[in-house]
Amino acid sequence: xxxxxxxxxxxxxxxxxxxxxxxxxxxxxxxxxxxxxxxxxxxxxxxxxxxxxxxxxxxxxxxxxxxxxxxxxxxxxxxxxxxxxxxxxxxxxxxxxxxxxxxxxxxxxxxxxxxxxxxxxxxxxxxxxxxxxxxxxxxxxxxxxxxxxxxxxxxxxxxxxxxxxxxxxxxxxxxxxxxxxxxxxxxxxxxxxxxxxxxxxxxxxxxxxxxxxxxxxxxxxxxxxxxxxxxxxxxxxxxxxxxxxxxxxxxxxxxxxxxxxxxxxxxxxxxxxxxxxxxxxxxxxxxxxxxxxxxxxxxxxxxxxxxxxxxxxxxxxxxxxxxxxxxxxxxxxxxxxxxxxxxxxxxxxxxxxxxxxxxxxxxxxxxxxxxxxxxxxxxxxxxxxxxxxxxxxxxxxxxxxxxxxxxxxxxxxxxxxxxxxxxxxxxxxxxxxxxxxxxxxxxxxxxxxx
Numbered sequence: 001x002x003x004x005x006x007x008x009x010x011x012x013x014x015x016x017x018x019x020x021x022x023x024x025x026x027x028x029x030x031x032x033x034x035x036x037x038x039x040x041x042x043x044x045x046x047x048x049x050x051x052x053x054x055x056x057x058x059x060x061x062x063x064x065x066x067x068x069x070x071x072x073x074x075x076x077x078x079x080x081x082x083x084x085x086x087x088x089x090x091x092x093x094x095x096x097x098x099x100x101x102x103x104x105x106x107x108x109x110x111x112x113x114x115x116x117x118x119x120x121x122x123x124x125x126x127x128x129x130x131x132x133x134x135x136x137x138x139x140x141x142x143x144x145x146x147x148x149x150x151x152x153x154x155x156x157x158x159x160x161x162x163x164x165x166x167x168x169x170x171x172x173x174x175x176x177x178x179x180x181x182x183x184x185x186x187x188x189x190x191x192x193x194x195x196x197x198x199x200x201x202x203x204x205x206x207x208x209x210x211x212x213x214x215x216x217x218x219x220x221x222x223x224x225x226x227x228x229x230x231x232x233x234x235x236x237x238x239x240x241x242x243x244x245x246x247x248x249x250x251x252x253x254x255x256x257x258x259x260x261x262x263x264x265x266x267x268x269x270x271x272x273x274x275x276x277x278x279x280x281x282x283x284x285x286x287x288x289x290x291x292x293x294x295x296x297x298x299x300x301x302x303x304x305x306x307x308x309x310x311x312x313x314x315x316x317x318x319x320x321x322x323x324x325x326x327x328x329x330x331x332x333x334x335x336x337x338x339x340x341x342x343x344x345x346x347x348x349x350x351x352x353x354x355x356x357x358x359x360x361x362x363x364x365x366x367x368x369x370x371x372x373x374x375x376x377x378x379x380x381x382x383x384x385x386x387x388x389x390x391x392x393x394x395x396x397x398x399x400x401x402x403x404x405x406x407x408x409x410x411x412x413x414x415x416x417x418x419x420x421x422x423x424x425x426x427x428x429x430x431x432x433x434x435x436x437x438x439x440x441x442x443x444x445x446x447x448x449x450x
Contacts, residue, residue: 014051014052016039016051016052017037017038017039017050017051017052020039020051021037033167035060035390035401035402036390036394036399038050038051038054038056038394039051043058043066043070043071044069044070044071045069045070045071045072045415045417045418046058046059046069046070046414046415046417046418046419046422047070048070048399054397055397056394056397056398056399057397057398057399057422057425057426057429058070058399058415059398059399059400059412059413059414059418059426060399060400060401060413061413061414061415062281062286063255063281063401063413064223064255064260064281064282064367064413065281065282065285065286066282066285066286066415067258067259067260067281067282067285067324067333067415067416068282068285068324068327068328068331068333068415068416068417069415069416069417069418070286070415072285072323072324072327072417074323074326074327074330075285075286075320075323075324075327077323078319078320078322078323079287079316079319079320079323081319082098082315082316082318082319083316085315086315087314087315087316088311088314088315089315090310090311091120091308091312091313092308096315098315098318098319098322099120099313099315099318101318101322102118102120102313102318102321102322103117103118103119103120103291103293105322105325106118106279106291106293107293109264109325110265110277110293111293111295114273114295115295115296115297116293116294116295116296116299117293117294117295117296117299117300118291118292118293118294118299119134119291119292119299119307119312120289120290120291120312120313120317120318121289121290121291121292121309121312121313122288122289122290122309122311122312122314123153123280123288123290124152124153124254124278124280124281124290125152125153125154125155125158126153126155126290126309126312127254127278127279127280127290127291127292128152128153128157128158128161128217128252128254128278129153129155129157129158130292130307131215131217131250131276131278131292131294132144132157132161132214132215132217132250133302133306133307134248134276134292134294134298134299134301134302134307135214135215135248135250135275135276135298136214136215137301137302137303137306138214138248138297138298138301139214139215139246139247139248141211141212141213141214142177142178142212142214143178143179143180143208143212143213143214144161144178144179144180144213144214144215144216144217145180145181145182145200145203145208145213145215145216145217146161146162146163146179146180146181146182146216146217146218147163147181147182147183147184147217147218147219147222148163148181148182148183148184148225148405149163149164149184149186149222149225149226149228149405150162150163150164150184150217150218150219150222150225150252151163151164151168151219151222151223151224151225152217152252154168156172156175156176157176157179159172159175160175160176160179161179161217163181163184163225163405164224164225164405165405178208180203180207180208182196182199182200182203183195183196183199183200184196184218184222184225184228184230185228185230185231185234186222186226186228187231188228188359188360188362188371188379189379193231193233193234193237196234197234197237200241210241210244210245210247211245211246213245213247214247214248215247215248215249215250215276216238216241216242216247216248216249216250217250217252218230218235218238218249218250218251218252219251219252219253219254219255219256219266220235220251220253220256220261220265220266220267220269220270220364221255221256221261221266221363221364221367223254223255223256223403224255224403224404225403225404225405226369226371226403226404226405226409227362227363227367227368227369227403227409227411228362229261229266229269229362229363229364230270232269232270232271235267235270235272236270236271236272238272239272239273239274242275248275248276248298249272249274249275249276250274250275250276250277250278251265251266251267251274251276251277251278252278253265253266253267253277253278253279254278254279254280254281254290255281255367256364256367257277257279257280257281257282257283258279258281258282258283258324258328259282259328259333259334259337259365259416260282260337260365260366260367260413260416261363261364261365261366261367262334262337262338262341262364262365262366262367263334263364263365264328264334265277266364266367269364274294275294275295275298276292276293276294276295276298276299277292277293277294278290278291278292279291279293282324283317283321283324284317284318284320284321284324285320285321285323285324286320287314287316287317287320287321288311288314288317289313289314289317289318289320289321331417333416333417336416336417337365337366337416338365339420340366340414340416340418340423341365341366341368343420343423343424343427344366344368344412344414344423344426344427345361345363345368346427347423347424347426347427347428347430347431348361348368348370348412348427348430349361350427350431351370351427351430351431351434352370354431354434354435355434355435355438356375356376357372357373357374357375357382357385357434357438358370358371358372358373358376358434359371359372359373359376359379363412366412366414366416367411367412367413368411368412369403369409369410369411369412370409370410371404371408371409372385372386372389372408372409372410373408381404381406381407381408382408383402383406383407383408385408385437385438385441386402386407386408386409386410387402387407388437388440388441389410389430389433389434389437390402390410392432392433392434392436392437393429393430393433395433396429396432396433397429398426398429398430398433400412400430401413410430412426414426
């Protein structure tokens with residue numbers, strides 16, 4: 001992502017955007033990175049319009065947040081209705097029904113017939129931190145195992161759990177103690193299930209005994225780490241290891257949840273039952289709401305007052321989340337996600353077949369990505385070409401963003417309400433953007449040898 005937005009580098013130099021950019025650079029911290037130098041003024045479904053009137057297909061979706069599309073009328077109506085009733089009381093002061101009903105619905109959705117309970121917070125990082133608190137309280141242990149390439153937030157513990165150095169950790173240390181990292185099974189980079197499990201065992205043998213581990217925290221598909229799905233065999237073995245040693249298995253579903261992978265939750269692809277699940281992003285379709293949902297005996301381990309937060313489970317967010325779940329049921333969005341996945345994967349495979357800069361196409365359901373490399377033999381990450389592809393896509397009316405530890409992965413986070421035509425148009429734009437980017441790189445190389 002860009003570390004700053006420079007007006008001189010904009011290809012769109014319209015007055016409104018230029019004025020806003022000057023204000024942005026004057027008043028907003030340079031530490032806030034922005035992928036695209038545009039300002040949204042309106043959004044609906046899969047479309048976003050910028051301050052200069054240009055329309056885009058938004059296949060970033062607020063980083064996988066607006067899964068049911070921008071300004072879905074069902075969500076907007078639910079929030080407006082709640083807004084007329086009350087905006088805030090703080091659940092720790094005066095309780096309200098939307099909090100309880102949403103907790104009930106999520107527990108039944110994730111746990112089935114198992115006794116489950118839920119807790120609401122505001123951000124994904126808060127959900128992760130509270131899941132760790134719950135696991136530590138329940139097990140009376142302190143150690144946590146997370147994974148290379150993982151992203152779990154920007155708070156102190158979130159940064160520590162995150163397995164990506166730049167830009168998230170930079171000069172922000174020292175970090176939280178007793179956090180240990182293991183390799184994530186990333187076959188394209190040589191980390192097979194067997195090799196990753198061997199290294200996890202080495203971690204237990206040499207660094208932290210499993211009887212000291214409170215929790216294993218894993219994303220069913222790496223998010224910011226590169227959209228790498230965890231193999232079924234790996235997740236099932238983690239479940240066994242957790243059971244053998246009394247470890248709490250936490251699935252971070254903050255990006256993978258709510259239909260993003262073609263199932264309601266990513267862990268469903270492997271058939272495992274996690275002990276705790278963290279959710280945010282797509283939960284409330286843009287309203288700041290997150291949750292920890294898990295086994296009732298674990299969720300009750302903290303003493304009263306140990307969990308909370310002034311804005312956690314805000315009534316507007318709870319109302320939005322209930323509407324999101326209604327939309328999934330009434331509009332058959334999981335079925336729609338499967339259709340969307342087929343179109344997007346077909347488009348990505350065609351791009352890969354046409355260019356040796358696409359080393360890998362991967363992902364579960366419509367949570368898809370392509371890894372950009374210098375060539376398929378060396379597999380050298382090419383972050384510069386990735387940035388060019390994003391810019392060329394934007395100029396053609398498609399918003400996509402990158403991920404990966406080397407920032408060389410183009411990820412697709414299309415709203416699940418995208419039509420077949422919108423999906424195909426996005427793939428045509430992306431293919432043209434890759435064509436232009438590769439041609440530009442060849443031209444630059446030719447000039448350098450002239």
